[in-house]
Amino acid sequence: MNKKTTTPPVRGPSEHTIRDQVVAAATEYFGYFGYEKTTVSDLAKAIGFSKAYIYKFFDSKQAIGEQICSNCLMSIMDIVNAAVANAPTASEKIRQLFSVLTQSGSDLFFHDRKLYNIAAVAARDKWPSVALYEARLMKLIESILIEGRDCGEFEQQTPLDEATKAVFLVMEPFISPVQLQYNLDTAESAAALLSSLILRSLAP
Numbered sequence: 001m002n003k004k005t006t007t008p009p010v011r012g013p014s015e016h017t018i019r020d021q022v023v024a025a026a027t028e029y030f031g032y033f034g035y036e037k038t039t040v041s042d043l044a045k046a047i048g049f050s051k052a053y054i055y056k057f058f059d060s061k062q063a064i065g066e067q068i069c070s071n072c073l074m075s076i077m078d079i080v081n082a083a084v085a086n087a088p089t090a091s092e093k094i095r096q097l098f099s100v101l102t103q104s105g106s107d108l109f110f111h112d113r114k115l116y117n118i119a120a121v122a123a124r125d126k127w128p129s130v131a132l133y134e135a136r137l138m139k140l141i142e143s144i145l146i147e148g149r150d151c152g153e154f155e156q157q158t159p160l161d162e163a164t165k166a167v168f169l170v171m172e173p174f175i176s177p178v179q180l181q182y183n184l185d186t187a188e189s190a191a192a193l194l195s196s197l198i199l200r201s202l203a204p
Contacts, residue, residue, distance in 0.1 A: 019057050019067070021047055026064045031114025035065055035121045062127070069122040070129040072115045076104045077136055084140065090148030091199050094167070097144070098195040102174045102187045120177040134168075137175065141167050145202070154202040163202070170194055 025046045044051040083100040087093040108116045142164045148154035173179040
């Protein structure tokens with residue numbers, strides 16, 4: 001009796017690998033030529049794939065940019081969360097939040113302009129990745145305010161949602177790359193002054 005044999009399937013690059021290659025090529029291209037001047041055809045040529053093949057993994061150029069931006073913002077959020085978690089008091093958490101956001105944005109501007117330029121486009125055009133990032137920051141601010149109120153560091157008269165939104169609005173010039181790029185020279189000192197002002201307004 002002949003045994004039936006099956007040929008193992010040919011293993012090509014995984015979907016995850018292809019997506020990573022597209023994102024890496026896009027990051028380089030967007031950095032050198034700008035997000036708006038780069039086409040999916042440019043990316044396809046750079047990677048050696050057809051445009052149709054790239055569209056199997058991303059349905060548009062913005063979807064590629066979204067992935068790049070999301071990765072970048074998640075990295076910043078990880079740094080922010082770590083800094084805040086290590087702060088001993090709610091007041092120090094506010095100071096750390098201002099400081100780390102400013103430092104992260106400045107580092108991105110000076111050391112990785114490719115990502116900074118994409119983040120600027122995303123902020124300007126209000127991409128979903130930016131909206132999600134801002135929502136996470138708002139939730140973090142709210143949790144810090146609740147902690148400060150529970151231990152008596154912060155006043156409790158202002159409605160929590162109003163106080164959260166106010167702190168976020170004061171921080172916005174250090175959150176948005178579009179605004180931060182015009183204030184880099186004074187950003188560090190401004191962040192320290194404004195966090196002190198916020199803390200005085202939150203005092204009971």
